[in-house]
Amino acid sequence: MTISRRLFLLNTAAAGAAVAVSVPAVAVAAAEPERPWDKARRLAIELSDALAECDGGACYAQVFPAGIGQVTFLFGNLSDLPSMMPPLERAKHHLGQTRLAMEEHTGGEWWNHIDLDAGVMATSMLVT
Numbered sequence: 713m714t715i716s717r718r719l720f721l722l723n724t725a726a727a728g729a730a731v732a733v734s735v736p737a738v739a740v741a742a743a744e745p746e747r748p749w750d751k752a753r754r755l756a757i758e759l760s761d762a763l764a765e766c767d768g769g770a771c772y773a774q775v776f777p778a779g780i781g782q783v784t785f786l787f788g789n790l791s792d793l794p795s796m797m798p799p800l801e802r803a804k805h806h807l808g809q810t811r812l813a814m815e816e817h818t819g820g821e822w823w824n825h826i827d828l829d830a831g832v833m834a835t836s837m838l839v840t
Contacts, residue, residue, distance in 0.1 A: 803833060810835045 746754075763771055772793065774786045790796050794805050804826065811822045814835060821838045 800828075807833060807835055 759773060759775075763769065763773060767789075770790050772788055772790055774788075776784050778784055794802050797805060804824075807824050807826070811824050814820075814822045814837070818837065823836050823838050825832060825834045825836060827833075
């Protein structure tokens with residue numbers, strides 16, 4: 713059996729029409745909106761991959777929901793995170809945060825006392 717030019721064109725057109733008919737179904741399936749948590753996870757993975765390439769992977773990012781304030785994201789150095797600090801430095805950091813919170817809460821002046829030999833680490837209010 714020989715294939716004439718006419719038979720080839722008829723069959724090619726029919727095959728093309730079949731593909732064209734199936735494309736809208738694929739396009740409709742792809743047009744479904746991405747769920748918010750799926751989008752957040754996908755973007756977090758992309759951000760993590762990008763951060764691995766920044767400054768030798770020594771940076772982190774914090775991302776906040778849009779509309780909660782003027783700042784929606786922050787970048788920092790991993791060594792500045794308390795969880796990445798050596799134990800004594802981390803304890804001093806948290807003690808400092810406690811002092812600042814108590815000063816804000818009471819309006820008074822607070823003092824940090826650290827005496828490793830005596831095993832004392834405390835935040836106290838200064839009485840004047």
